[in-house]
Amino acid sequence: MLIHAAAGAVGHAAVQLAKAEGAYVIGTAPADDHDFLRDLGTDELVDDTADFAATVHSVDTALDLVGGDFGPRTLGTLRPGGLLLAAVPGAPGLAPEEAEARGMRCAVITPEPSGERLTKIAALLANTRIRLHVEAALPFTDAARAHELGDAGHRKGALVLALPN
Structure with missing residues (x-):
């Protein structure tokens, strides 16, 4: 692949x-x-x-x-x-x-969530067969900045927005 x-x-x-x-x-x-x-x-x-x-x-x-x-x-x-x-x-x-x-x-293709897929992915995450890399975690209030970073092109892994408590 x-x-x-x-x-x-x-x-x-x-x-x-x-x-x-x-x-x-x-x-x-x-x-x-x-x-x-x-x-x-x-x-x-x-x-x-x-x-x-x-x-x-x-x-x-x-x-x-x-x-x-x-x-x-x-x-x-x-x-x-x-x-x-x-x-x-x-x-x-x-x-x-x-x-x-x-x-x-x-x-x-467009991702469509399904219980079966999420269960399978959760099992892979739980046994560490899949590890997600977070490039940066930004507060939700910085959502515009996250979009700017994403639009700027290359990054390794994901950008995450953290919701307030």
């Missing part, structure tokens, strides 16, 4: 969930995050400034957490019949029909 933005809030959790399911994981991330991702179990890493499509081939599934031209470029990394999951706001940069014309599948 190829995971773009593997060190981010969603990406680092996706790496661990994929590993918990037995997947071989390839992650794209800045080089300074590679040690962090190795510690999470990522099998291969690609510097996000490099052309991942030139080095990654024949993956079964790819998770696009970046958007823009990543979707169309990621199609070239998939094996025939492979699946591109786009989890970005708006369009994934290509229509599902474009993927189908190339012998692949594309789906836009």
Whole structure:
């Protein structure tokens, strides 16, 4: 499985969930995050400034957490019949029909909570098979600042807003 933005809030959790399911994981991330991702179990890493499509081939599934031209470029990394999951706001940069014309599948996913999924994730957290990294915890009153930090781009792990007592 190829995971773009593997060190981010969603990406680092996706790496661990994929590993918990037995997947071989390839992650794209800045080089300074590679040690962090190795510690999470990522099998291969690609510097996000490099052309991942030139080095990654024949993956079964790819998770696009970046958007823009990543979707169309990621199609070239998939094996025939492979699946591109786009989890970005708006369009994934290509229509599902474009993927189908190339012998692949594309789906836009939006997280939907379910009791079954939450129970499974809670068990993985409880036995430390998944560890969530918090880059910064800000008071709820600093929500605007949290948005600014998120919009500024790269960060490792998640930003958390702490609710007042």
